[in-house]
Amino acid sequence: MNALLAHPQLLADFIAQHAVPLCLGTLGVAFALATAGHTTARRLWPAGARTRVQIATTGAICLLCALLLFSAIASAVSADGRLVRLDHALAAAMAAHQSAGTLGVFARLTHFGDTVVLTALCIAGAAALLAGRERLLAAALVAAIGGNSLLNHSLKAMFERVRPLHEHGQSWETSWSFPSGHSSGTLVAYGMAAWILMQLLPARWHLPVLLSAVAIALVTALSRIVLHVHYASDVMAGFASGSAWLALCITIAALFRRRSTRTCNHPASEMPEGTAVHKEQQS
16 A cells, blocks of 8 residues: 555556546445345344344444544544645546546436435435334434534534545535545435335345445445545545444434334333333233
């Protein structure tokens, strides 16, 4: 990695000249990793049978890893070292090598992460869940999407990084650059939507739902680099911050959901004598 970063212009030119096949390859690798993770999880926890300790431990590990990754990227960007030089070289190479047709395709794909689209997803999803009496899941969806928006705006205001120059006319952004709001927003919104659907749908639908969320989040993130409206490190940091927030939201929602499910499924006759429910059952 250090050898590649030592020659940022050569690496940037290679990436820009092969942007489409590299994006497809990245998507394929992500699909493979998601499939392997899903298969492993099903073997370790059949039918989602996990204890509260396992849920909390898994969530804490994911949260910690995401926070460490974000801290490392933020530190590298603030230090103005090799990563920053690669950022600038890649943005310039994308501007020089991408055709209008390629930019047009990625400009359409990037709309998955637009604020209006994510807001519509939040409102429609919450309304559907409330109609199905899934108040906890509705609250989790709103908290995930709304909370991530606030977090991203706060981080942008904290770092105040100027965006790369983009004059192609396919997409125009004026807010701060670090971290990418489209990257974190799509990961959190579609990731939370996928988790919710996996709680409600039969097991045969879980992997297709997961892969759909992975595809949308990754394609949207890559589009920000190809359109050079973000530096590559902005996108990585957006994924890191979004992963941290998503891990926190899913962990809390899963713990509350498991608690409410156990309470609803616990027969009154099995409750200890002296409890209100037991006394009511015996009267």
